[in-house]
Amino acid sequence: GPPRIADKVIHRQSVRLGRTIKLLCPVEGDPPPLTMWMKDGRTIHSGWTRFRILQQGLKIKEVESEDAGTYICKATNGFGSTNVNYTLIVIDDASSGKDSQVPDGSNGEYEDHSGKQWARPRFTQPAKMRRRVIARPVGSSIRLKCVASGNPRPDITWLKDNKPLTPQEIGENKKKKWTLNLKNLKPEDSGKYTCRVFNKVGEINATYKVEVIQRTRSKPILTGTHPVNTTVDYGGTTSFQCKVRSDVKPVIQWLKRVEYGTESKYNSTIDVGGQKFVVLPTGEVWSRPDGSYLNKLMITRAKEEDAGMYICLGANTMGYSFRSAFLTVLPDPKPPSAPVPPSSASSLPWPVIIGIPAGAVFIFGTILLWLCQTKKKPCSAPAAAPVHRPQPRDRICVSQVPDKDCISSINYEEYVAQQQHLLSQGPALAPAMASKMYPKIYTDIHTHTHSHVEGKVHQHQHIQYQC
Structure with missing residues (x-):
């Protein structure tokens, strides 16, 4: 997960001038985060020789007054970032006191009427100043130190080749610049840099020789x-x-x-x-x-x-x-189910799902019923209401001539008897007669209504078959 602060942080830290302090960055995360430190918005890098970035935090050795400020530890991994903020206060034990005139001819310590001791300037970190000839490649940075103390507290000025540097070149602010920072070095930055430290008691100086070397670039x-x-x-x-x-x-x-x-x-x-x-x-x-x-x-x-x-x-x-x-x-622990094809039942409405099989069954049943009726009754007359049928007066006509038809008036019982008689003649006669007679069967029902004087009404139905 993203980095998180794993321990309590005391955001306000103080240290005495010249001491060493360690600012912790108690963050954790998965994967372990990478950390970077900034002071007053500037990234701390390897050019800051007294500063060392450790796995647990930031270590500052031989603290100077200008080290006071705001420090930020920024921890980042692939899931996010978090910040740990510090405010560092540097305590200077040297007292400035009130300005007093030093008697003429005094070149050492002086004690005024109140008993306060005055002292000429002295460098407090001489070990850091032993290397006076420094070579750096183009684009790099360098820090020239001239940390000093005295009473009253001394002032400092910087010169390059015996010419005072401008405040813009020094980057001067309200605090005294005991260290000169030269960034992004160029060949024209080569030369002799001198710090001049003085107060009312005396003066000291130190000179550095800086050589900026053209760098041979290489691939990453x-x-x-x-x-x-x-x-x-x-x-x-x-x-x-x-x-x-x-x-x-x-x-x-x-x-x-x-x-x-x-x-x-x-x-x-x-x-x-x-x-x-x-x-x-x-x-x-x-x-x-x-x-x-x-x-x-x-x-x-x-x-x-x-x-x-x-x-x-x-x-x-x-x-x-x-x-x-x-x-x-790693494989998906819950593989997706097989996709449902577009033509599946889920894509059709329920009325259609039910109606199609029902319609098919209905059509199939109708055809089956028609076939059964056809086999049982090759030629049948439509059902009629029971009516009075006259006695048969005409003969049964079976035409032997292919191109001549005959029409006879017979009742229903006689027609059935005729069909049974034809079928009993054997397979030789039946197909010939059937092919002539069945296609031309038709019924014609005539209803005759006779009115008599007595007011009685008689109805007669005649069924005619063409064969």
Whole structure:
């Protein structure tokens, strides 16, 4: 998870001048966060010789008055960042006292009428001033020290080649500049730098010779162990980190190897070491105190296709370097169920689901019933209400002539007897007669109403068959 403060922090710290202090940065996280320190908004780096960044915090040796200020420890990992803030107060035991005139001809200590002791200036950190000839490459930084004490407290001025430096060159503020900071050195910064320290009792000075050397630039170098092989749960979040050392700010890029057969998924690829890679989006490049540069790649909602080889590539105008690591994505513990095809029942309304089988059954039953009726009754007359039928007067006519039809008036019982008689004649006669007679069967029901004088009404129905 993101970094978090693991212990109580006392945000206000104090230290005596010339002592050593350690500011802790009690943060933890998974993965372990990287930390960087800042003082008054400026990043603390290796050029700050009295400052040392440790795993547990920041150590300041031989504290000077100008070390007072606001310190921030910023801890960052792939999930976020958090800050630990400090206010450092430097206590100076030397008393300034009121200004008093030193008697003429006095060149040592002097005690005024109140018994207060006066002293000429002296350097308090002579061991830090032994190296008076310093060579630095272009673009680097240097700190020239002239920390001194005295009573009254002395003043200091800086000169380059015996010419006073301007306040802009010194970066002077309300506090006395006991240390001269020269940043981003250029060849014209070479020369002799002298500090002149004085008070009303006396004066001292020290001179440094600074030589700025043109640097031979080289390609970036990947430092540390990052990126490292990583395993992540399906749907989880992880990150790769990359630390690059370079003379100038490098371009840091993340690449992912294109697996065989998936080239068509990407619009463009690049070749690195004989393999094809796709360029991934890159976040902010962070400057580290040790002069290196840091970048991270976030992978969220990891899927199977995220697994594979990743490369951190650092490049500048002199060349490039890269290092690879592998990401393993664990299988999904809950694989998705098989997708339902569009033509499944879920895509149809219930009335259609019920109506189609019911309609099919109804049609099939109707056809089956019709076939059964056809086999039982090849020719049947429509049902009629019971009526009075006259006695048969005409003969049964069975035409033997193919092109001649005859029409006879018969009752229903006679027609059935006729059909049974035809079927009993054997297979030779039946098909011939059936093919002539069945297609031309029709019924014609005539209803005759006779009215008699007596007011009685008689109805007669005649059924005619054409055969």
